[in-house]
Amino acid sequence: MQTYHGKSVFGGIAIGKIKVHQKGQQQVRRTKIDDPDAELARYEAAKGQAIEELAELYDKALREVGEANAAIFEVHQMMLMDDDYNESVENIVRTGLVNVEYAVASTGDNFSEMFASMDDDYMKARAADVKDISERGIRILQGGGNGMEDADEPAIIVAEDLAPSETVQMNKDKVLSFVTVLGSLNSHTAILARTMGIPALVGTDLEAFGELDGKLGIVDGGAGIIYVDPDAETFVTMQAKQAEDLEKKRLLQELKGKDNVTLDGRSIMLYANIGNIKDLASVLQNDAGGIGLFRSEFIYLERDTFPTEEEQFKIYKTVAETMAGKRVIIRTMDIGADKQCDYFEMEKEENPAMGCRAIRICLRRPEIFKTQLRALYRASAYGKIAIMFPMIISVDEVRRIKAIVEEVKKELTELGLEYGEPELGIMIETPAAVIMSDELAKEVDFFSIGTNDLTQYTLAIDRQNVSLDEFYDPHHPAVLRMIRMVVENSHKAGIWTGICGELGADRELTATFLKMGVDELSVSPGSILPIRKIVRETDLSK
């Protein structure tokens, strides 16, 4: 048995025969010609065919893997129609009186070199796109077939690298997994594998992979390993793991579109936590009922200057529109404590967890706060946005926030800018807010309990300090009683309460939360369906 390691693109187990995909090595010879016009007419015909092929690939990709993945083939068509590219081909043919295959190969090399030398990883990777279109042109000129032959049975495809056009051309029923030597986690092949949901590895340390053709392979996508000629023990273990995975996947697929309701009829909202627009795809895949916590501070942390109103507006609008009418709860920036941003120029604090953070920064520096609020109110015109304020300890703070909100609305009206009316809620993450929750409930539309900070402040245990683990009980009854108190007080005032901290995804507590009457749990996208399963199997009457 041989074992090789790669970077995991997508988890899951694939067991099957290995098919090595060798790129048709294009031999381009330089030959002299007499009639450049005839040579360029061949080029025009080949280019026309290439563009047609790419249009077909675009349609195929659109059907199979969606618009975002298909767009690259539209870009490829434009590259083939680019004036500079075509002028370069023509110049080489006319001035050198050489065959057009050679002119296309040289042009492809020159243009891809231009991208390869750019000071930007994304643009460097575009060199592969230029090579891809040039090879397509040459293949057509040389009268070759489309270069991809399907395996006769479903196989693990092993290759040095795969161009996007090669991946899309493959018959998806015949592909168990992709394993490549080159390629990055952001390559088109990786993105496609993720969309198709099949195990895949890139950057794999395969040696002499040409010899692997026809051998039995096992890809463990999650672990980033491919076994070749597995021994009996590995085979049995992996087979069991595969069966388990498939069962889990099947169960979860069954649960998609189902209500989050217990056997005795109590329902709960299951929302997703996100930190970035990139997380939206998994929110939708996992069938979240909404977004329960969008950590807007990541917009601030990923950069060196304050994000403008316009930048923030675009992000919030995208999230609201993507969620298409489902509730999107955006937390105003929770900067401070373990999330520091240099350009905020905060003073050093002895005890930042209890220092100037989150809403305290916003109330002290309303210009920062107002920029975010304006963006949020404007984006609210495009979907069901709710705004949530972190680290609240008093009713007075909520009233100050509402006064600032009124100023923001007035400014937007004066500027003639459209805005919506988002729901306003607060995070309950300090013992003070728990104790005052009856009064706070009269001021807002909803509560969301941030259990991470609430636990740390209630138990007075620093969560970063591992040496205190023996005292730390995540299910401490004090915390659970606090959650119960908040839920009861919110219901008395006719508003609802969710949980967006780590405890929300704690499967041992799902039944407890249901009994308490918690209205919503916000968890990582991958936890939505497993928790839905638990909810649907729970019977609170027993």
Added chain:
Amino acid sequence: MKEFNYTITDAQGIHARPAGELIKAAKVFNSTIKIAANGKTGDCKKIFTVMALGVKQGHEVTITVEGDDEAAACEAMETFFKANL
């Protein structure tokens, strides 16, 4: 001649896909449409020159439009940048 400046807010800058969209939008017009950024200038109807500018988030670009339909083209370009980049 008409022109406007715009600062890119898209996190990925002018990457392949919006470059493609930009070329599509520009080719509708007869006018010559140039994009200048980072001390270089490119033709908005040519995908390689646009991509080669390497425009990223936070970069300021200047778009100049010259031709018989420059007013409409300039307006369309400005709308395009605001909506997509």
